[in-house]
Amino acid sequence: MQTIVCRQPGELRRLERDPNQMGPGQALIRIRRIGVCGTDFHAFQGNQPYFTYPRVLGHELSGVIEAIDPDLRRGLQIGDVVAIVPYLHCGQCVACRQGKPNCCVHLEVFGVHCDGGMQETLAVPTTHLVKAEGLSLDQAAILEPLSIGAHAVRRAALKPGEVALVIGAGPIGLGVMALAHQRGAKILVIDGDADRLRFAQIWCPVEAALPAGDHPEDQLASLTQGDWPSVVFDATGNVQSMSQAVSYVAHGGRVVYVGLSQDTVCIADPLFHQREVTLLASRNATREDFATAHQAVRERQIASDAYISQKIPWDDLIEAFPALVAGQRQQVKTLIEV
Ligand SMILES: [Zn+2]
Ligand SMILES: [Zn+2]
Numbered sequence: 001m002q003t004i005v006c007r008q009p010g011e012l013r014r015l016e017r018d019p020n021q022m023g024p025g026q027a028l029i030r031i032r033r034i035g036v037c038g039t040d041f042h043a044f045q046g047n048q049p050y051f052t053y054p055r056v057l058g059h060e061l062s063g064v065i066e067a068i069d070p071d072l073r074r075g076l077q078i079g080d081v082v083a084i085v086p087y088l089h090c091g092q093c094v095a096c097r098q099g100k101p102n103c104c105v106h107l108e109v110f111g112v113h114c115d116g117g118m119q120e121t122l123a124v125p126t127t128h129l130v131k132a133e134g135l136s137l138d139q140a141a142i143l144e145p146l147s148i149g150a151h152a153v154r155r156a157a158l159k160p161g162e163v164a165l166v167i168g169a170g171p172i173g174l175g176v177m178a179l180a181h182q183r184g185a186k187i188l189v190i191d192g193d194a195d196r197l198r199f200a201q202i203w204c205p206v207e208a209a210l211p212a213g214d215h216p217e218d219q220l221a222s223l224t225q226g227d228w229p230s231v232v233f234d235a236t237g238n239v240q241s242m243s244q245a246v247s248y249v250a251h252g253g254r255v256v257y258v259g260l261s262q263d264t265v266c267i268a269d270p271l272f273h274q275r276e277v278t279l280l281a282s283r284n285a286t287r288e289d290f291a292t293a294h295q296a297v298r299e300r301q302i303a304s305d306a307y308i309s310q311k312i313p314w315d316d317l318i319e320a321f322p323a324l325v326a327g328q329r330q331q332v333k334t335l336i337e338v
Contacts (some may be wrong), residue, residue, distance in 0.1 A: 003119040004317060007054045009046025012318045022123040027068040029082065029124055031117045033141035034336040035060025037171065038237075039112060041325045049262050051112070058117030058336075059086040059110045062132070062140035072126050081132035083140040083294075084117070084124050086110035087284050102151065102284040109284075118317070118336075130290050138311075139297050139304045141335055146293035146302060147285035149175025152258045153183055154289060155282045156231045160184025165220065165229035165248055167191075167212070169200040171332050172258055173235035174307065177204045179292065180233070182301045188229060190216055193329060203303060212241070220248055231256065239263045246271050246279075254278040307333050314338040 001019045004012055022028040040057045042048035061084040065076055076082065088108040089101035096104050110116040110124075132140045149172060158164060164180045166173050169191040177187050181204050189200045192212035201209050208223050210216040220228060228250040234242050237259030243266050245255050255277055257265075271277075285293075296302045309331040312320050317336050324334055 001120045003056055005054045005118075006043055006057050009044065009053070012044070012321055014318060017119070020119070020121045020123050022067055022069070025069050025072045025125055025127070026123045027076065027082075027126050027129060028066045029061075029063040029084065029122050029129070030066045031058075031061060031063040031120065031122055032081075032137045032338050033062045034058040034117045034338070035141050035145060036324060036334045036336065037145060038328070041328055043112075044321065044325055048112075055111070056115035056118050057111045059112060060141055060144040061086065061110070061117040061122070062137045062143075063117075063122070065129070066121060069126060074126050074129070076126060076129055076131060081135070081137060081140060083130040083132065083135075083143045083290065084110070084122070085128040085130060085285075085287055085290055086116070086144060088114070088125070088128070100286075102286050102289075107284075120338075130287070130294065133294075133298070135294065135297060138308055138335060142304060142307055142333060143290050143293045143297070144285070145171050145333065146175040146179070146297070146307075147289040148172050148258065148282075149177075149179045150289040150292035150296075151285040152176050152233055152235075152256050152282040153179045154292070155280050156180075156233070156254050156256050158183045158185050158231060162186070162231060163188065163207075163224050163227070163229045163250075164231045164233065165190065166233045166235060167241055167245060167248075168235035168237075168259060169193075169196040169209075170235065170329075171307075173233070174200065174203055174332065175293075176233045176235055176258060177206065178302050179296060180231075181205060182296050185231070188220065188223060195330070199332070203306060217247070224250070229253065233258055235259045237261050239265050243267055246275070246277055249275060249277055251275045254280060256280045256282050258282045308335055309333055311335045311337045
């Protein structure tokens with residue numbers, strides 16, 4: 001079985017390994033699409049904290065069921081196209097008991113904590129398969145990054161008519177924007193990159209696209225008749241942006257950190273208290289969020305073709321990867337086609 005392993009930072013290597021076997025309650029998936037994301041780039045560059053090598057990357061996955069445990073099929077059959085929920089949870093910890101497997105104490109993510117999708121097949125619990133039901137392999141592969149946006153929107157308990165500011169118009173921020181718009185929110189977006197702002201306006205109906213660093217306070221106030229956005233999503237993972245986010249939110253509003261940082265975020269307490277801000281972290285996604293993303297793609301509320309910037313054949317992956325890392329801000333989503 002062909003496998004591409006990240007042996008150490010900067011080194012992807014093609015290896016021949018014994019075929020994967022499936023265990024009880026699992027299905028064997030022939031991997032067909034692998035989305036490449038920031039986590040993979042960080043792992044390749046050697047700046048993903050707590051990452052161990054060697055590791056098979058890839059957590060944004062779609063494929064075809066090749067074999068399945070007959071006792072735990074869950075309505076799935078051999079030959080079905082599926083997306084994979086890549087977050088393996090323990091089912092017993094305090095978070096799992098509360099129905100929050102996305103922040104399980106013992107969470108293992110394919111391609112991060114255990115080997116992921118850059119291999120011919122992957123054994124996956126049948127509980128972690130989402131039937132494509134008419135979605136293409138490409139569309140099924142982007143459900144994972146879009147579900148991160150769906151989760152953030154659900155965390156914020158967004159209501160129709162609210163003004164949502166999304167800071168950061170990368171692949172995750174775009175998902176937040178589209179799913180917040182689907183919920184009936186008015187969307188404002190801030191990004192430091194003019195091309196990304198331009199793309200954001202094509203991607204989703206936005207009320208305004210504001211350049212970061214341009215002191216957008218006056219514009220945010222006037223665009224909201226002095227009320228300010230009632231929800232601010234930060235999808236940058238940048239600590240300066242994350243601390244600044246609190247100064248953009250309405251009194252009584254919510255700030256949701258979608259992007260994550262390894263550094264400490266400092267928040268001005270007078271602002272935080274004066275506005276009685278509710279601060280929320282949003283981590284990964286659940287099956288419910290996959291279902292929300294699935295519905296949005298199915299009903300064409302997500303421009304999935306626009307989201308996929310390019311496709312690279314599996315055979316070119318190793319040679320193409322360094323250029324993908326270098327050009328990551330120019331792409332929304334690159335898919336590896338197997
Ligand atoms: Zn990802
Ligand atoms: Zn758990």
